[in-house]
Amino acid sequence: xxxxxxxxxxxxxxxxQITNTNAQWISAELDKIGIRVVRHSVVSDTEEAILxxxxxxxxxxxxxxxxxxxGPTKDDITKKTLCKFFDVKLIRHPEALRAVTHFFxxxxxxxxxxxxxxADLPENAEYIPNLKGTAPxxxxxxxxxxxxxxxxxxxxxxxxxQSYVLENLQKFxxxxxxxxxxxxxxxxxxxxxxxxxxxxENNLPxxxxxxxxxxxxxxxxxITGLGYDQEAVRRQIExxxxxxxxxxxxxxxxxxxxxxxxxxxxxxxxxxxxxAIAESCTGGYLAHCFTQHAGSSEYLKGALVAYSxxxxxxxxxxxxxxxxxxxxxSEQTVLEMASNIRKLCNADIGIATSGxxxxxxxxxxxxxxxxxxxxxxxxxxxxxxYQLGNDRMVNIQVTANLLIDWLRRKQGGRVK
Amino acid sequence: xxxxxxxxxxxxxxxxQITNTNAQWISAELDKIGIRVVRHSVVSDTEEAILxxxxxxxxxxxxxxxxxxxGPTKDDITKKTLCKFFDVKLIRHPEALRAVTHFFxxxxxxxxxxxxxxADLPENAEYIPNLKGTAPxxxxxxxxxxxxxxxxxxxxxxxxxQSYVLENLQKFxxxxxxxxxxxxxxxxxxxxxxxxxxxxENNLPxxxxxxxxxxxxxxxxxITGLGYDQEAVRRQIExxxxxxxxxxxxxxxxxxxxxxxxxxxxxxxxxxxxxAIAESCTGGYLAHCFTQHAGSSEYLKGALVAYSxxxxxxxxxxxxxxxxxxxxxSEQTVLEMASNIRKLCNADIGIATSGxxxxxxxxxxxxxxxxxxxxxxxxxxxxxxYQLGNDRMVNIQVTANLLIDWLRRKQGGRVK
Numbered sequence: 001x002x003x004x005x006x007x008x009x010x011x012x013x014x015x016x017q018i019t020n021t022n023a024q025w026i027s028a029e030l031d032k033i034g035i036r037v038v039r040h041s042v043v044s045d046t047e048e049a050i051l052x053x054x055x056x057x058x059x060x061x062x063x064x065x066x067x068x069x070x071g072p073t074k075d076d077i078t079k080k081t082l083c084k085f086f087d088v089k090l091i092r093h094p095e096a097l098r099a100v101t102h103f104f105x106x107x108x109x110x111x112x113x114x115x116x117x118x119a120d121l122p123e124n125a126e127y128i129p130n131l132k133g134t135a136p137x138x139x140x141x142x143x144x145x146x147x148x149x150x151x152x153x154x155x156x157x158x159x160x161x162q163s164y165v166l167e168n169l170q171k172f173x174x175x176x177x178x179x180x181x182x183x184x185x186x187x188x189x190x191x192x193x194x195x196x197x198x199x200x201e202n203n204l205p206x207x208x209x210x211x212x213x214x215x216x217x218x219x220x221x222x223i224t225g226l227g228y229d230q231e232a233v234r235r236q237i238e239x240x241x242x243x244x245x246x247x248x249x250x251x252x253x254x255x256x257x258x259x260x261x262x263x264x265x266x267x268x269x270x271x272x273x274x275x276a277i278a279e280s281c282t283g284g285y286l287a288h289c290f291t292q293h294a295g296s297s298e299y300l301k302g303a304l305v306a307y308s309x310x311x312x313x314x315x316x317x318x319x320x321x322x323x324x325x326x327x328x329x330s331e332q333t334v335l336e337m338a339s340n341i342r343k344l345c346n347a348d349i350g351i352a353t354s355g356x357x358x359x360x361x362x363x364x365x366x367x368x369x370x371x372x373x374x375x376x377x378x379x380x381x382x383x384x385x386y387q388l389g390n391d392r393m394v395n396i397q398v399t400a401n402l403l404i405d406w407l408r409r410k411q412g413g414r415v416k
Numbered sequence: 417x418x419x420x421x422x423x424x425x426x427x428x429x430x431x432x433q434i435t436n437t438n439a440q441w442i443s444a445e446l447d448k449i450g451i452r453v454v455r456h457s458v459v460s461d462t463e464e465a466i467l468x469x470x471x472x473x474x475x476x477x478x479x480x481x482x483x484x485x486x487g488p489t490k491d492d493i494t495k496k497t498l499c500k501f502f503d504v505k506l507i508r509h510p511e512a513l514r515a516v517t518h519f520f521x522x523x524x525x526x527x528x529x530x531x532x533x534x535a536d537l538p539e540n541a542e543y544i545p546n547l548k549g550t551a552p553x554x555x556x557x558x559x560x561x562x563x564x565x566x567x568x569x570x571x572x573x574x575x576x577x578q579s580y581v582l583e584n585l586q587k588f589x590x591x592x593x594x595x596x597x598x599x600x601x602x603x604x605x606x607x608x609x610x611x612x613x614x615x616x617e618n619n620l621p622x623x624x625x626x627x628x629x630x631x632x633x634x635x636x637x638x639i640t641g642l643g644y645d646q647e648a649v650r651r652q653i654e655x656x657x658x659x660x661x662x663x664x665x666x667x668x669x670x671x672x673x674x675x676x677x678x679x680x681x682x683x684x685x686x687x688x689x690x691x692a693i694a695e696s697c698t699g700g701y702l703a704h705c706f707t708q709h710a711g712s713s714e715y716l717k718g719a720l721v722a723y724s725x726x727x728x729x730x731x732x733x734x735x736x737x738x739x740x741x742x743x744x745x746s747e748q749t750v751l752e753m754a755s756n757i758r759k760l761c762n763a764d765i766g767i768a769t770s771g772x773x774x775x776x777x778x779x780x781x782x783x784x785x786x787x788x789x790x791x792x793x794x795x796x797x798x799x800x801x802y803q804l805g806n807d808r809m810v811n812i813q814v815t816a817n818l819l820i821d822w823l824r825r826k827q828g829g830r831v832k
Binding site: 018019020021023024028031040041044045056106107115132279287288291294296297302303307359393396 | 424432434435436440446452453454458459596630631640695700701703706711727731761774803805
């Protein structure tokens with residue numbers, strides 16, 4: 001089995017100022033292509049430490065993936081150390097220079113000499129484009145082993161891995177194939193889900209494995225298959241998916257990279273329905289769940305963050321007496337919010353949230369975590385009450401997921 | 417300076433199934449007592465890998481903190497490997513046996529032989545009580561170096577560190593102290609910032625180090641000081657902060673744990689100003705930046721995600737002719753959005769975004785990344801144009817940061 005070591009460079013990790021999420025992300029990706037990670041090492045931003053890390057990793061692993069220590073400021077000495085390690089010179093790479101020049105020109109920003117220096121690469125480096133930033137990735141081969149150097153900024157590193165490194169590692173090492181299939185569920189807890197599919201799970205073929213991955217009110221089921229014939233493993237997994245789906249159909253919103261909001265957006269487009277949102281406790285996050293994805297303008301007409309009662313009354317048209325009599329966090333208020341935003345935006349569907357996200361705002365009868373949500377369409381308006389926990393950010397996220405799931409069920413579950 | 421290495425044992429980390437939060441937590445705690453972490457290593461649950469990790473760590477560090485590989489199941493071979501490393505035997509420790517017996521008795525649970533074996537410790541181990549679980553901590557001394565073995569469950573490890581290890585490390589090593597200070601900037605790139613403060617940086621005292629930590633249009637500057645008199649190092653750092661601040665004052669929104677939106681919220685409260693937001697391309701994310709933090713209701717009246725032109729016209733009151741003549745992504749439209757949301761919400765300040773976040777929506781004259789933002793108050797309304805990149809999520813986040821920064825400058829920079 002091909003062995004890999006992940007070498008992260010950065011004092012900010014050693015000082016405990018940031019979590020090393022890069023190591024986990026890379027490990028999970030390598031696992032998917034059948035490469036075994038045998039070591040994570042985090043070293044300081046010094047030549048001595050980086051060189052020691054490289055030399056040790058070279059002994060243990062066939063692939064060394066390096067992150068961090070690339071950037072325009074002078075504390076970055078990774079490239080010089082790589083030159084020393086490979087016994088080569090730093091040379092200005094024309095393609096890298098064109099890329100960094102384009103990066104600055106397209107943004108109308110002045111380019112400094114330190115930025116130009118980002119195009120200086122060890123002469124044995126294969127240049128890997130980084131469309132997300134200015135520090136390129138580098139691919140090296142030494143005695144049949146592969147070394148890859150990438151910037152430490154997570155979304156830049158992920159871009160380089162996905163657009164170049166993973167594919168080329170598979171080609172280089174002819175790794176056996178692993179096939180993953182993710183079934184994405186919402187609205188059912190992990191242990192209940194496990195009970196529903198117990199018999200099916202116990203009868204899975206030897207080469208297929210199942211994992212439960214829960215987060216914020218949703219559980220992803222991951223089926224992992226191993227084999228040498230990718231198409232055969234894929235077919236085998238699809239057969240198992242066909243068996244398990246009828247058992248949990250109403251909880252399944254999609255597969256693989258499907259996102260709940262994207263899946264629901266697709267349903268709305270299919271059903272030719274438009275959406276309007278009135279948010280109080282979720283404060284814009286619910287709208288953001290939809291708008292962070294391209295294509296949301298096809299069905300989302302608008303959203304109002306009615307944070308103050310004044311806005312609820314004057315802009316959204318909630319009756320003053322409703323708020324005075326029942327409070328802003330109440331069934332009556334949230335029903336008016338959903339119904340009124342639907343009319344205000346001339347949309348087919350209105351949804352609304354009003355709750356106490358915390359840590360402040362609790363009353364004797366309404367503790368932190370008291371959340372009302374509502375749904376309105378041409379058939380009427382209804383509301384649901386949830387009692388969540390004490391963490392503000394978790395409450396915001398779980399509320400959004402629960403309400404989006406309600407919208408999903410009202411729209412028929414999923415696009416088939 | 418006393419050097420430490422953190423050695424985490426666990427295949428679940430190497431497979432990417434969990435994030436190694438223990439390494440970060442321990443690093444941050446050691447940093448506070450002036451012990452420099454020089455390496456994080458994660459190794460597999462095998463004797464060979466653990467032994468190699470111990471031998472390497474012994475060469476580099478004065479303190480080796482080990483987590484994981486302790487527990488009742490048979491895959492835990494850490495203790496046997498520690499015996500091999502120290503060349504000692506495993507013996508049943510009476511105090512540890514009493515503790516584990518008590519743990520089970522007090523919970524009314526049956527104790528198995530594998531649980532009794534948890535009281536078997538290498539004979540040179542000092543026993544460290546673990547009141548949160550059944551696997552005890554162990555403290556070893558070898559040639560003036562300290563080795564500590566702890567369970568991998570985070571709250572058990574943290575209990576052992578806080579109740580025993582940190583205090584005993586300080587006593588054993590008479591450690592010097594490290595002081596950190598973070599200066600948080602926005603609105604200037606890393607390389608430009610470096611140019612502004614180059615002379616100051618080059619003249620920093622030997623015992624102070626500077627690092628640049630960039631993300632989404634913001635750069636954090638970290639000054640790290642080392643010395644034996646904590647108060648003196650703190651004063652020395654403050655003197656350097658006083659020197660550098662005038663050079664970059666307008667970019668600095670806060671220090672240490674300050675968050676940009678929280679800092680701007682504080683300014684608004686101090687200035688007794690209320691805020692209203694009209695968002696198009698940021699789609700709710702801008703409001704979420706403020707509302708994710710408790711206390712935002714003190715200054716935020718509301719936000720409108722005017723995603724469709726219909727909402728821009730009918731709810732926000734942007735003139736139909738403006739959108740027809742100049743387009744939704746235009747200076748004229750964003751000016752009306754900021755001005756109108758201010759009036760609609762009866763707020764002191766209105767801010768607005770309209771842009772092409774991507775990947776779709778580009779026109780020949782307006783490429784993806786074309787972003788207009790506007791600011792309105794009692795003195796009038798003005799707009800700014802930015803040309804950002806191709807990544808939708810990055811564009812949304814950077815737009816929010818740039819506009820929050822503009823709001824910050826308009827409100828006086830920062831609370832002083």
